[in-house]
Amino acid sequence: MNMRMQKLFTRLLCCLAVGQALSAPAGDPPLLIFNRVRFYPAPGKEQAMVGGKFSGSNVSPNAGFELLGEIKTAPAPNQWNELAIPNTKPYRWLRYDAPAGSYGMVAELEFYAGDRKLAGSPYGSIAQREPGRSYPRAMDGKTNSVWETDNPDGQFVALDTWDFSAVKQPIMEPGEHRGNIPVSVKCPTPEKGPIQVTLRCSTPGAMIRYTIDGTTPGINDGVVYDKPFTIDHTTTIVAVAFRKDLAPSPATMWTYLVDGSTKPGLRSFSIGNSLTQSTARMGIFAHTAGYLHEYTNFTKPGVPTYSLWEGFASQPKPEWTQTLEAIPNIDEFTVQLRDFDVAHEAKHDILFFNLIRAKSPEMQPWFYTEWTERARYQPPGAKVDLSRGVPRYGLGKLTALPTDTGEFRAARPSSFRRAVGRNRQARFYSTLRKCRRK
Incomplete structure (x- = not known):
């Protein structure tokens, strides 16, 4: 199909999509049908997109995908290219699978329903060749940034368009x-x-x-x-x-939680940056078994442990004092490992452990490492690893929460671990061993 015919075919599909949206029952949201895609290849890597496939799913972010289109010829260099998608069905998850051996190599991708660009939450393969080349680069609106992985095969980038093509949350x-x-779970x-x-x-x-x-x-x-x-x-x-x-x-x-069918729970306290707030999920799990778990945190966006200590706790500011005094007793204390200097991180973790132990001698410390997996990117029915999340509750009594609620999972290898290396990581935990309750 020559370029002119391809454009005419694309416009025809756009008209069909608009017609479908207009023909939806009165009061229903318009059905946005993915029917074309625009893509901009990485400079000099046009051939790497040949064989790339586009697909859609209404099953889950990682399963149930149906093939909708494929790039058959090398795209034109240094410009936007367009592919018509002969599709008449709405899909929540849209995905581009890079060809084997390509390492991704995409500057930009845009999914469309007619003339309307579809928005949503990007996700994709975690691997990247170097910092700044991860999957979000393929959908950041910038043609001078590139998605490039360190794995030649099995790489993908996708878009969750739930706001356009999924039923609204009950x-x-x-x-x-x-x-x-x-963010904060005060036990009801x-x-x-x-x-x-x-x-x-x-x-x-x-x-x-x-x-x-x-x-x-x-x-x-x-x-x-x-x-x-x-x-x-x-x-x-x-x-x-x-x-x-x-x-x-x-x-x-x-x-x-219904009176007469609950049990006493623990109090947990977490410090770190905004990522640490996901430890609130421990309380959510505990509630499923009737435990009256109470959770509190003290977090600041992007702040490492030493900044929390020097800025708030060493010479207590009212914000820190009021938070700590509001907790009668602390059973579980979580600190996020973030400093790339091992000795510096260990020093300030120990200071916090000693401070909290002065208030609650039986406190159990825990380490939180980034990044936690986003549960929405997991297949339905994926089980939750609670072995670290709720250490003192009977694991068999807790409910594995549904995928879309954001499950508490074992952390992926963290950026901290990658930075310090295995041997330095071992020394780090050795330094902190004396702080851990036997």
């Missing part, structure tokens, strides 16, 4: 308890049962399914919601909404 009442984990006071629970979804025509055992509902699993229901004991409810022409909604999860 809302659970009382309270709008969404799947995202709050157990409520008197029975509690009447109502579910609703803003997407017209959506069907809501829910479970009361902590598992994630599927299109054929769970109870179809048709009216409010009551619970009389501590229960974890998970709800997902479905509609045949859209991807399933993200899961909504909440544990209702």
Whole structure:
């Protein structure tokens, strides 16, 4: 197909997509159909895109992809290229799989439904050839940046377009308890049962399914919601909404703590930067088993341990003092390893450990390493590794939360570990060994 015919075909598909959006039932969100892609090859690496494939999925970020198009010839250098995608179905996850042996080598990718550029959350292969060449570079809007990996095969970059092509997340009442984990979890006071629970979804025509055992509902699993229901004991409810022409909604999860079916819990305190806030999920897991876990953090964006010590704790500022005094006792204390100077990091970790132990002698210290895996990029049904997350609770009693709620997972190898190397890392933990309770 010559360039002129290809452009005409692309415009025809655009018109079809607009027609489909306009023909959606009144009140429904427009169905945005991915039907063309624009791409800009890395300079001098045009041939590396030949054989690259585009696909879509409504199953999960990593499974259920259906092939939609392929780059057959080398794109023109130093300019945008366009490929028509003969597709008439909405997909939540759109993906580009780089050819074997290519190392990625893409400057920019843009997915379109007609003339509308699709937005969303990029994700992809973690590998990068050098700093500044990771998968977000393929969708940063800059043609002078390049996505290049250190692995020649099996590399991909993708876009989660859930806001355009997925059912809206169900809302659970009382309270709008969404799947995202709050930054601070002050344990709620157990409520008197029975509690009447109502579910609703803003997407017209959506069907809501829910479970009361902590598992994630599927299109054929769970109870179809048709009216409010009551619970009389501590229960974890998970709800997902479905509609045949859209991807399933993200899961909504909440544990209702009911008086008479709860147990005393622990108090955890975490310091670090904003990434450390994901340790709040330990409390969320504990609640699923009825433990009245309470979580508090003291974090500042991008701040290493020594800055927290020197800026807030060594000569206590009111902000630090008020946070610490509000916690009667600390059972679990988490510090984030961030300083690339091992001795410097160890020194300030020990200072914090001693300070917290003066308040709570039986405190158990924990290390948090970046980065935690984003659960939304995991296949449905992936199990949670709780061996580090909730150390003092019976693991068999806790619910494995649904994928879209952001599960607490074992950390990937951290940037800290990569920077200091295995031997220096061993010395680091040896330095801190005396601080760990036997």
